[in-house]
Amino acid sequence: MSGGFEINIRDLDAVYDVDIEKNVYVHAIDDVNLHIKRGEVLGIAGESGCGKSTLAKIVYGFVNPPLRVRKGSIIINAYDSEYDVISLSLEERRAKLWWRVISYIPQNAMNVLNPVMRVKDHFIELLRHRSPKADMEEVVKLIESTGLKKEVLNAYPHQLSGGMRQRIVMALALIFNPRVVIADEPTTAVDVVLQRGILQLLIEFQKKLNNTLIIITHDAGVHSMVADRVAVMYAGNIVEVSEINAVFERPLHPYTQGLINSLPRIGDKSTRVGLAGSPPDLRNPPAGCRFHPRCPFAMDICKREKPPFIEIEKDCFVACWLYTKG
Amino acid sequence: MGNLLELRNVTKIFRYGLFGFRFKAVDNVSLALENKPLIFTIAGESGSGKTTLARIILGYHVPDSGEVLYKGKYIHKLQRKDIKWFRREVQAVFQDPYASFNPLKKVYSYLHETAVNIAGIDRREADAYIDEILKAVGLSLERVKGKYPNEFSGGELQRVAMARALLTKPALIVADEPVSMLDASLRINIVNMFNDFRERYGILFIYITHDLSTAYYISDRIAIMYRGVVVECGPVEKVLTEPLHPYTQTLIESLPIPDPKAREKWLKAIKLSGVIEKEEFIARGCKYASRCPYASSKCFEEPPPDVAVENRIVKCWLYSEQEKPLS
Amino acid sequence: MISVVKRIMKIIKSDVKVYVGTLIFILLLIFALISFLAPSWHKAWYFLPRDQLPQLSSDPTYWLGTTTNGRSVFWSLARATLNSLIIGLVAATLAAHIGLILGILAGLRSGVIGAIIMMLADVFITIPPLPLHVVLVTIFKEYISLPLLGLIFVIPSSWAWPARQIRALVTSLREREFILTSLLSGNTTRRILLNEIFPYTFGWHLVNFLNTVLFAIGSEAGLAILGLSLMREDTLGMMIYWIIYFNPLYRGIWWWVIPPIVVLILIFVSLYLISTGLQDYFNLRFKR
Numbered sequence: 001m002s003g004g005f006e007i008n009i010r011d012l013d014a015v016y017d018v019d020i021e022k023n024v025y026v027h028a029i030d031d032v033n034l035h036i037k038r039g040e041v042l043g044i045a046g047e048s049g050c051g052k053s054t055l056a057k058i059v060y061g062f063v064n065p066p067l068r069v070r071k072g073s074i075i076i077n078a079y080d081s082e083y084d085v086i087s088l089s090l091e092e093r094r095a096k097l098w099w100r101v102i103s104y105i106p107q108n109a110m111n112v113l114n115p116v117m118r119v120k121d122h123f124i125e126l127l128r129h130r131s132p133k134a135d136m137e138e139v140v141k142l143i144e145s146t147g148l149k150k151e152v153l154n155a156y157p158h159q160l161s162g163g164m165r166q167r168i169v170m171a172l173a174l175i176f177n178p179r180v181v182i183a184d185e186p187t188t189a190v191d192v193v194l195q196r197g198i199l200q201l202l203i204e205f206q207k208k209l210n211n212t213l214i215i216i217t218h219d220a221g222v223h224s225m226v227a228d229r230v231a232v233m234y235a236g237n238i239v240e241v242s243e244i245n246a247v248f249e250r251p252l253h254p255y256t257q258g259l260i261n262s263l264p265r266i267g268d269k270s271t272r273v274g275l276a277g278s279p280p281d282l283r284n285p286p287a288g289c290r291f292h293p294r295c296p297f298a299m300d301i302c303k304r305e306k307p308p309f310i311e312i313e314k315d316c317f318v319a320c321w322l323y324t325k326g
Numbered sequence: 327m328g329n330l331l332e333l334r335n336v337t338k339i340f341r342y343g344l345f346g347f348r349f350k351a352v353d354n355v356s357l358a359l360e361n362k363p364l365i366f367t368i369a370g371e372s373g374s375g376k377t378t379l380a381r382i383i384l385g386y387h388v389p390d391s392g393e394v395l396y397k398g399k400y401i402h403k404l405q406r407k408d409i410k411w412f413r414r415e416v417q418a419v420f421q422d423p424y425a426s427f428n429p430l431k432k433v434y435s436y437l438h439e440t441a442v443n444i445a446g447i448d449r450r451e452a453d454a455y456i457d458e459i460l461k462a463v464g465l466s467l468e469r470v471k472g473k474y475p476n477e478f479s480g481g482e483l484q485r486v487a488m489a490r491a492l493l494t495k496p497a498l499i500v501a502d503e504p505v506s507m508l509d510a511s512l513r514i515n516i517v518n519m520f521n522d523f524r525e526r527y528g529i530l531f532i533y534i535t536h537d538l539s540t541a542y543y544i545s546d547r548i549a550i551m552y553r554g555v556v557v558e559c560g561p562v563e564k565v566l567t568e569p570l571h572p573y574t575q576t577l578i579e580s581l582p583i584p585d586p587k588a589r590e591k592w593l594k595a596i597k598l599s600g601v602i603e604k605e606e607f608i609a610r611g612c613k614y615a616s617r618c619p620y621a622s623s624k625c626f627e628e629p630p631p632d633v634a635v636e637n638r639i640v641k642c643w644l645y646s647e648q649e650k651p652l653s
Numbered sequence: 654m655i656s657v658v659k660r661i662m663k664i665i666k667s668d669v670k671v672y673v674g675t676l677i678f679i680l681l682l683i684f685a686l687i688s689f690l691a692p693s694w695h696k697a698w699y700f701l702p703r704d705q706l707p708q709l710s711s712d713p714t715y716w717l718g719t720t721t722n723g724r725s726v727f728w729s730l731a732r733a734t735l736n737s738l739i740i741g742l743v744a745a746t747l748a749a750h751i752g753l754i755l756g757i758l759a760g761l762r763s764g765v766i767g768a769i770i771m772m773l774a775d776v777f778i779t780i781p782p783l784p785l786h787v788v789l790v791t792i793f794k795e796y797i798s799l800p801l802l803g804l805i806f807v808i809p810s811s812w813a814w815p816a817r818q819i820r821a822l823v824t825s826l827r828e829r830e831f832i833l834t835s836l837l838s839g840n841t842t843r844r845i846l847l848n849e850i851f852p853y854t855f856g857w858h859l860v861n862f863l864n865t866v867l868f869a870i871g872s873e874a875g876l877a878i879l880g881l882s883l884m885r886e887d888t889l890g891m892m893i894y895w896i897i898y899f900n901p902l903y904r905g906i907w908w909w910v911i912p913p914i915v916v917l918i919l920i921f922v923s924l925y926l927i928s929t930g931l932q933d934y935f936n937l938r939f940k941r
Contacts, residue, residue, distance in 0.1 A: 047509035191371030191536065196580040200593055218510055221539075221582030225589045244586045262514040263584045264543035266566050272543070274514035278479045386833060413839055425830040430852045430938070436838050443839025490838070 005038035005078050005179050005212065007059065012072030014058055017065065018283065025068075026282045028054045030236040030290075032072070033309055038179075041206060041213045043227030043244075045220060045259075049279055050233040052216045053107070056182050059214075060104045061085045061093040076101060078179045099126065102180040103173040109186065110165040113157040119168055120153035126172060142171045146201055163194040167201065174205055181206070182214045187222060199226050220263055224248060229315070232256050235280050235290040238309065241317040252318040254295045289321065297322060328398055330361040330530060331383065331498060336392035338378055349608055351378040352389070353554040356632075361397075361497075363528040365520060367541040367562065370551035376534045379551070380502045383532065384418055396498075414444050417491035421503035423483035427475040433483070434471050437490050445494045456493065463489045463519065481512040488519065492527075499523075500532045505540065517544050538581055542566050550574050553613040555629075560638030570640045572618045612643070620644060667934055674926030677919055684916075685738055687713075688731035695732070696887075699723035704901075707908045718908035721899040730912050733887040737870050737920070740888065744811060744869035749862040752815030753854070757846065759816065760823025771820065774813040782810045786872055790881045811868060815861040819854055826850055856935030863928040867921055874917065889917050 014029040028051045036042055044052045057063065059074055063086075074085040078101045085097070098104075106112055113122060123139045140150050146167040157165055166186070173181055183202060187195035203226055206213045215226060223230050223244065230247045232240045232255065240253040251257045255275070262274040277294040280286055286293055292302040301321050309319040338352040352375045359366055370376045381387045382394060385401050394401050396412065404412055420426045427433050437456050441447040447455050457467035463485040475483060484504060491499050501520065505513040521544050523529050535541055541548060542562055549559040550571065558571040569575045582592065609615065615625040625643055633645040665675050692714070694700050700723055707718040707726075717726035759770040789805045826832065826849070835845050870889070876882050877890025878897065892913040896902070901909045 047511065192538075193371070193576055193580045196582075196592065203593055219582065220510065220584050224584045224586045225582040225592050248584060248586055259511050260584065262511050264514065264517075264539040265584060266539055266542045266578070266581070269543065271518070272514050273518075275511040276515075278481055278512065279509070381833075384833075384837070386836070410839065413837060418833070418837055420830050420833070422830065426834045428831040428835075428849050428852070431848070435848075436834060439835070439840060440838040487834075490834070 004080065007034075007036040007077075007180065007212075008073075008075045009034040009036075009059065010073050010075075012055075012058065012074065013070045014054060014063075014067060014072075015070060016054075016067055024283060027285055028067075028236050028282060029058065030285075031306075031309070032236075032238050034231060034238060034241070036180075036212060036214065038212055039206075039210045041203070041215065041226055041228045043223035043230040044214065044216045044233060045218065045223055045230055046233035047218055047279055049235075049282070051236040052233050053184055055233070056104070056184050056214065056216050059085065060102055060182055061088065061097055062104070076180070099129075099173075099178065100176050101178055102182065103176070103178040105169055105173050105181065105183045105186055107185040107188065109169040110162040110190075112169060113165055115157055118154055118156055119160075122168070122172060123153075123175065126175060130176070139171075139175065142175060143168070146171055147197070163190060163197070166190060166194075166198055170198070170201060170205075174209075177209055178211060180212045180214065182216070184216045185218075186215065187217065187219070195222070202226070220259060232259075235285060236282060237290060237306075237319060238317070239291065239319050241315070243316065246316065252312070252316075252323065253291075253320050254297050254322070255291050258294075258296075289319075328361070329358045329395075330397060331357070331359040331532075332393075332395040333357045333379075333383070334393045334395070336379070336382060336389045336394060338375075338382060338387055339390045340378075350554050351375045352382065353613075354392070355379060355551075355554075355556050356392075357549060357556065357559070359530065359532075361530075363524045363530050364547065365524055365531040365533055365545040367533045367535060367545040367548040368551060369535055369538060369541050369548055371536055373553065374551040375554035376551050377502055378554075380418070380500050380532070380534050383500055384416060385412065410444060414494040415496055416498045416500065417494060417496040418500040418502065419484070419487050419491050419504045422507050423478075423480055423487055424475055426487050427483070429475055431474075432471075433473060433475055433478070433486055437470070437486070437493065440490050440493045456489075459489045459492050460486075462492065462523075465489065480508050481516070484508060484516060485519075488516075492523070495527070496529060498530045498532065500534070502534045503536070504533075506535065506537065513540060514543075520544060538566060538577065550577070555613055555641060556639075557614065557641045558638065560636075564636070564638060570635060570638065570645065571642050572620055572644075573614045576617075612641075664931070664934055668930040670926040671930030671934070674923045674928075674930060677923035678927065681734060681916065681919055681923065682738070684731055685735035688728065688735045691728045691732060695725060695728040697724075701725060704904075704906055717912055718906075720895070720909050721901055721906065722895070726909055726912055729887050729892060730916060733889045733892050733913065734916055734920075736886055737873065737889040738866075740873050741866035741870040745862050745865035748811030748865050748869075749815055749858060752812040752861065753819055753858055755812065756816040756819025757823055757850075757854075759820040760827065761842075763824060767820070770816065774816045777810055777813040778817070780809060782872060783875060785809045786876055787879065787881060790876055794881075811865045815858070815865070818857055818861065822854055822857060823850060826853060856931065856938075860928050860932055860935075863924050863931075867924050870917075870920060889913050889920075 010033055012029055012032040015025040015027050018024040018026060032055065044055065046052045054067065057067070058069060063069055069086055072086070076083040076085060076097070083097060083101065085093070088097070113119070120136070120139070123136070127135065127139070139153070143150055143153065148164060148167055152160060152164060152168070160168075181202070186202070187198055190198065199222065202213060202215075215222065217223065227244050229241060229243055231238050232247070232253065234255050240247070240251070240256050242252065247256065248260060251260050258275040262272050264272055275294055280290055280293070288304045289295070289302040289307050292298040295302065299321060307319045307321045307324055309317055310324055311317050312323055334356055336352055336355045337350055339348055340351045341348040368376045368379060378387060382389055388402050396416065399408065401412060427436060438452055441452045441456055442449055445455075453467060460466055460470060465482065465485055470486060478486065505516050508516065517540050520531055520533065524531060533541065533545055545562045547560065548562040548565050549556050550565065550573065551557065552573050558565055558569065558574050565574065566578060569578050579592075609626075611624070611626040611628050612618070612621070612630050615621040618625065622643065630641050630643045631646055632639050632641050635645050665671050701714070701719045703719060703721055703723045705715060705719040708715045713727050714725045717730065719725055720729065755770050755774075759767040786805065786809065789809070793805060832845060832849055835849050840848065873882060873888060874890035874893060877888060877894045880894060882888060882890050882894070884891070896910055896913070
């Protein structure tokens, strides 16, 4: 496998159409730029409605109405080829990208298995796309490396527990050794111990195969345990991208600061304060910086103009007028 | 003054279907809460029985064995006139604010009903009274009146639910995962509000959650549940920083901490369960035995007793030799 | 009172289907009520000249011509419409409400009582209605007067389907958290049914009611064609029976054949339009 791999997201803008005739839409992704490297674990953090799931879906190429990409490009460089996700057709994405180059583990993964097919049939159906005869040995090895017994292959999904199903979906995502795995809220519906196990598995596979892992979750604790870099999203914008230690020790953007400060930790009973207000309605986002109504440092310019997304240090980005002379 | 709330050997059995699989959602749980304002957390994963326990305390489920006493009265044997008293004393807030209100009804109607039916407020004065309580949670009558649930954000709606519970000036509020559906930045505000109400109005909170960090932050005492059984119960500082029961230990270790430097230990592989939850529910001995690193054959055979260690209670064979068992 | 009327007007105007359906139905209703103005001899056979073509005159008696047995098609049709609607109404009111009550009962008490009610409902849903009707009518033929005919359709099949639907609705609603909130707000079971569950069941109940009206009218027509209905009364089905008996079609007497069929179709179409329009309306409300 050739070594070069990266994803370049440029000037991405996407909306959810609510009423096409009246031009009413939810402005879900606003001017997003991101560069994702090989072999890194990138966390995308943010509250519900900030656009992180939407971003993941667009990177994967899963764009269905009412979701519409208005402008921007996503270029994936893998296996010595360049893929322009947005301009590829659905069939091309399915044939060239999905499962092979990029894999997507959806939210509530435990519920996406087909209830009338046995587990092994899920794998057989997938493997048939590559070659007519499915190689079950690979599958067995993969299943066992997640800690499951190979007997689960003969079971139906409803006979297994949620955690087991989650691991099966992970195995399905990894069977073709994709370069990028996107895990969308992989642990929101599971308990803490299982969450740890699943994340450990994801990291183990990531290290072994040296692929890129994109983890999307609102749980800052999860990011701190697994991510190398974190991109913080708010109301459709990426407001900060930093290396993991920097995010927790020296958060730059006021939103990130507010978020980190509001996290309670065991062993620390000091009073914590959260952010005031609530995220904006993206049908009518605030003018200028979308965070300004809740920002304790809001200045005049923040209400008028959107701050530019600048690189403050190497690989460290922030979009805030506090760091840009306006 | 006796205990405010007492649960004695409460067991609740559920079954799937008419002739289906039976299991004990709550298995022989005993708890006692004194009559002074504090925040008591019942913590556990999904399937631990904490929500069932909450509903038993509210009188919604009737236990198959055991009793629940509130201020000395058996709540499942209350006379009609006492039921109204009970509803005034004990109120609740639930996990999903959008499910707690009928989407076809205006949210104000619940506030009005609670005020008139239970708090005994006269219809004409209800508006003023409700406005007062809404201000205490950071809202106001004009922001709430005439609106349907979908016109509120999650955080606001949960505050309305809180206000509804406060209308009767209860002595006990059962909060079942009140913040788990809210965004992280809003959680701490609501949780701070609980603390505030405990101090101002002297309310005892039973806070049910799976999030141990917020539990640590606001509660005084905590009970950890696993598959319907209380495995450890005591002051929150001790239980969460020096856990005794193996399950509590695993739980604390598995918590992702917002401190990246601690990750190496966290990423060390753990043994994930190969056992389906159903089997654990009907295990003969200790329910945690199949996942416990210290399990002995005794653990699989006999259910462990409640052992008093310092000022805690731990349900584990590991500690029974050292101290005198309680049961 | 005014606000209720206003709301009904809003619902009617909200959807084309409901609007058109209501319009047609009101016209039919007026037509049916005109039958009260019928001259006293309108039921007598061979009173008028037979097989007369329709003529427009000031006297409605000849507007649609006469039948082969000397009756005015117009007055017979008016009376038949009225009677068929009555049958439909009686049957539907009884069936839909029996179904509602049993459905709520089965929904709230999911143990033995619920199981028994549902088993009965399943039995009656699967029994084919026409043979059952035929058997029942034959047994009760001596005692049949107009309302009783309606009852016969109630017993077998019309109650079971609404019962099943309402029960499914109630069992799923029962588990929702807002029921618990309502309980904690101090409401009794009766109040909870009224305030929380009724808004959901109301839509279904109305639609079931309309569908049952259609079903009853259609069943009566089916029985009448077999000759098992009330010979002495005019109903739409009976008119068709006489049409088959006297074969006016072969003799070109179209003015007797077409009107009852048109009226029957209009009843079905209007109620069906109202029913589907209402379903859309209620579905939109729930989408909120």
